[in-house]
Amino acid sequence: MKDTPLSNCERDFLLKAIEEKKRLDGRQTYDYRKIKITFGSDYGCCFVDLGKTRVMAQVSCELVAPKENRPNEGIMFFNIELSPMASPAFEQSRQSELSVKLNRQLERCLRNSKCIDTESLCVVSGEKVWQIRVDVHMLNHDGNLMDAASIAAITALCHFRRPDVAIQGEEVTVYSPEERDTIPLSIYHMPISVSFSFFQQGTYLLVDPCELEERVMDGLLMIAMNKHREICSIQSSGGIMLLKEQVMRCSKIASVKVSEITELISKALQNDKKARKAGGKCGYAESMPQERITALKMDETPVEMTDVSERANDVVQKAKAPPQMVPSPVVPVPGVGQVGQGLKNSWGLEEEDEEQEEEEDSSGVEQAKRATKMEEEHHVKEESRAAVVEISDSEEEEVVILHPETPDKTPKNTRPVSHQKRAEKSKKKQKK
Amino acid sequence: MFSSLKEKVGQVLLPGDEFLFEAENTISLTGHVKAEKVVCGPGLRRSGDRVLVCKSGVLRHKQPNMFWVDSQQRRYVPTKGESVIGIVTVKSGDVFKVDFGGSEQASLSYLAFEGATKRNRPNVQVGDLVFAQFLIANKDMEPELVCIDSSGRANGMGVLGGGGLLFRVSLGLVRRLLAPHSEVRSDLEKLFPCELVVGMNGRLWVRSSSIQQTLIIANLLQSCDTMTAPQRQELFRRVKQGAL
Numbered sequence: 048m049k050d051t052p053l054s055n056c057e058r059d060f061l062l063k064a065i066e067e068k069k070r071l072d073g074r075q076t077y078d079y080r081k082i083k084i085t086f087g088s089d090y091g092c093c094f095v096d097l098g099k100t101r102v103m104a105q106v107s108c109e110l111v112a113p114k115e116n117r118p119n120e121g122i123m124f125f126n127i128e129l130s131p132m133a134s135p136a137f138e139q140s141r142q143s144e145l146s147v148k149l150n151r152q153l154e155r156c157l158r159n160s161k162c163i164d165t166e167s168l169c170v171v172s173g174e175k176v177w178q179i180r181v182d183v184h185m186l187n188h189d190g191n192l193m194d195a196a197s198i199a200a201i202t203a204l205c206h207f208r209r210p211d212v213a214i215q216g217e218e219v220t221v222y223s224p225e226e227r228d229t230i231p232l233s234i235y236h237m238p239i240s241v242s243f244s245f246f247q248q249g250t251y252l253l254v255d256p257c258e259l260e261e262r263v264m265d266g267l268l269m270i271a272m273n274k275h276r277e278i279c280s281i282q283s284s285g286g287i288m289l290l291k292e293q294v295m296r297c298s299k300i301a302s303v304k305v306s307e308i309t310e311l312i313s314k315a316l317q318n319d320k321k322a323r324k325a326g327g328k329c330g331y332a333e334s335m336p337q338e339r340i341t342a343l344k345m346d347e348t349p350v351e352m353t354d355v356s357e358r359a360n361d362v363v364q365k366a367k368a369p370p371q372m373v374p375s376p377v378v379p380v381p382g383v384g385q386v387g388q389g390l391k392n393s394w395g396l397e398e399e400d401e402e403q404e405e406e407e408d409s410s411g412v413e414q415a416k417r418a419t420k421m422e423e424e425h426h427v428k429e430e431s432r433a434a435v436v437e438i439s440d441s442e443e444e445e446v447v448i449l450h451p452e453t454p455d456k457t458p459k460n461t462r463p464v465s466h467q468k469r470a471e472k473s474k475k476k477q478k479k
Numbered sequence: 480m481f482s483s484l485k486e487k488v489g490q491v492l493l494p495g496d497e498f499l500f501e502a503e504n505t506i507s508l509t510g511h512v513k514a515e516k517v518v519c520g521p522g523l524r525r526s527g528d529r530v531l532v533c534k535s536g537v538l539r540h541k542q543p544n545m546f547w548v549d550s551q552q553r554r555y556v557p558t559k560g561e562s563v564i565g566i567v568t569v570k571s572g573d574v575f576k577v578d579f580g581g582s583e584q585a586s587l588s589y590l591a592f593e594g595a596t597k598r599n600r601p602n603v604q605v606g607d608l609v610f611a612q613f614l615i616a617n618k619d620m621e622p623e624l625v626c627i628d629s630s631g632r633a634n635g636m637g638v639l640g641g642g643g644l645l646f647r648v649s650l651g652l653v654r655r656l657l658a659p660h661s662e663v664r665s666d667l668e669k670l671f672p673c674e675l676v677v678g679m680n681g682r683l684w685v686r687s688s689s690i691q692q693t694l695i696i697a698n699l700l701q702s703c704d705t706m707t708a709p710q711r712q713e714l715f716r717r718v719k720q721g722a723l
Binding site: 051052053054055056057058059060063064067069071072073 | 566578606607639643684693
């Protein structure tokens with residue numbers, strides 16, 4: 048599916064706003080959007096929210112044969128997945144220009160900067176090494192995917208733990224996490240990418256562009272840096288000419304941003320470690336249910352129930368005589384739920400007069416029961432497929448129909464039912 | 480008969496919920512049987528003797544037997560007569576192609592503007608915004624937009640002038656804004672004087688005296704989506720105090 052086109056109105060407004068040093072979401076020029084780092088329930092799974100942009104990184108490992116020219120180094124593999132879930136413009140299973148660009152940038156940022164000790168991933172030199180695979184999935188696209196992806200990837204790598212291995216002669220044993228504690232990767236430093244977008248041929252500069260800003264911008268500069276202020280990679284795209292001072296200024300801003308983000312990551316990792324140690328809920332289960340719709344929540348209205356017995360009497364009086372008496376319990380048609388077993392019933396009346404009532408006028412009561420049935424049919428219908436079909440001769444069992452609602456539903460409906468059941472029981476006692 | 484539906488009015492339903500309407504066991508032969516019809520609006524679908532819910536949201540009811548689900552969806556499905564804000568994407572010969580956020584682009588004839596003739600063509604560029612209404616909106620056909628009403632008047636439709644900001648909100652908020660006595664609108668009116676064009680496709684266009692104010696209104700409306708009335712009024716009050 049094609050992306051929504053950009054209108055002239057949006058472009059003009061955005062450029063005018065940038066001239067006035069204003070941004071669409073009320074940020075300042077050098078502000079990042081809110082960064083939120085959460086972890087999945089497993090090790091090596093990390094979610095990063097950068098404003099509305101949302102990215103998931105998952106790290107996994109595998110024992111493979113090493114590359115021939117590097118027999119005692121582990122292998123790092125990066126994969127960026129742009130799913131159509133993130134944006135309708137992304138297509139499934141096709142390497143777009145953007146995904147190649149992001150993948151390459153992430154590789155340069157994390158592999159070429161040698162931030163991970165690949166030699167420690169070697170198990171048997173020349174035969175078996177660990178391959179660490181980082182899958183980055185874009186869940187929502189609102190600009191600046193690169194920064195979100197780099198934060199997610201490095202955080203997931205820091206969080207990841209590989210299983211322990213032991214070598215005895217020729218034999219390599221991989222221990223499960225239950226047998227031996229898992230081992231974290233050794234990470235030297237944390238490179239983080241910071242994006243700068245340029246407008247009007249480099250006159251204006253914005254940090255962390257959102258999607259609309261990315262569409263309007265003239266050029267993009269991505270600087271990957273660690274907290275020791277070492278530049279790990281730098282890439283300029285969009286074909287604009289930048290002055291030396293501009294690049295210097297960008298790298299200064301980047302160093303500030305990187306130190307902030309690194310602090311955030313280490314805090315998030317610490318919190319997660321604490322949560323896991325305490326054995327409480329951590330990761331997915333804890334982080335997900337916060338995004339609920341609360342605006343549509345409605346309070347339940349209390350229902351007046353003073354006139355229930357009057358109304359019940361009304362129904363009894365208005366009821367006509369039924370066409371015929373039911374001499375024996377009715378076998379309901381399959382699929383029809385029934386409260387009671389088609390026997391006589393009285394509801395809305397006190398328990399004391401039940402017995403006389405029954406003897407006097409069973410037919411009227413029968414009708415009344417039907418009326419109740421009608422009233423609660425809307426409950427029963429929903430459940431009727433699952434309802435039990437009762438055979439008449441087993442008198443001991445009661446048909447219990449579970450209401451789909453919790454008992455705090457309208458009391459108007461529940462009261463007659465309970466009466467009915469009580470009546471039912473008392474009747475059975477009588478029979479015996 | 481439809482008591483099961485009526486019972487759920489005002490409650491949240493989720494896709495997959497279903498209502499059963501089984502025929503009653505005994506049908507009286509003497510009595511007059513009146514057929515009751517129920518009108519299922521968006522979010523409800525009939526399947527045999529069941530009514531299935533296919534959108535998540537709140538069930539609404541209108542007398543006598545009209546039911547629909549009020550959802551917070553953002554995907555727009557064109558309906559005849561609704562007015563939308565579209566972006567002109569292609570100018571080819573005598574029709575414009577307009578993106579309105581649906582599954583397909585709509586066509587807009589150059590003659591469908593007020594006062595347009597073969598000689599006097601309207602000035603529309605690619606990327607311009609048009610406020611137009613659907614003349615044809617069928618499931619299987621390309622939708623067609625026009626910028627005139629049945630009497631040939633513009634009636635507020637046409638190309639949106641320079642300036643202003645386009646942004647997107649949920650369709651639920653759009654309906655709330657367009658309701659006859661909309662609370663959101665009356666709250667907004669107290670804030671700043673502004674020009675607001677509301678498209679049923681979830682696009683809003685705002686223009687006010689300064690960029691700052693336009694941005695404030697856009698951000699306020701976008702955040703209104705998931706707010707209750709007291710929350711919204713509190714926010715608007717704070718903005719008014721802070722901004723003035």
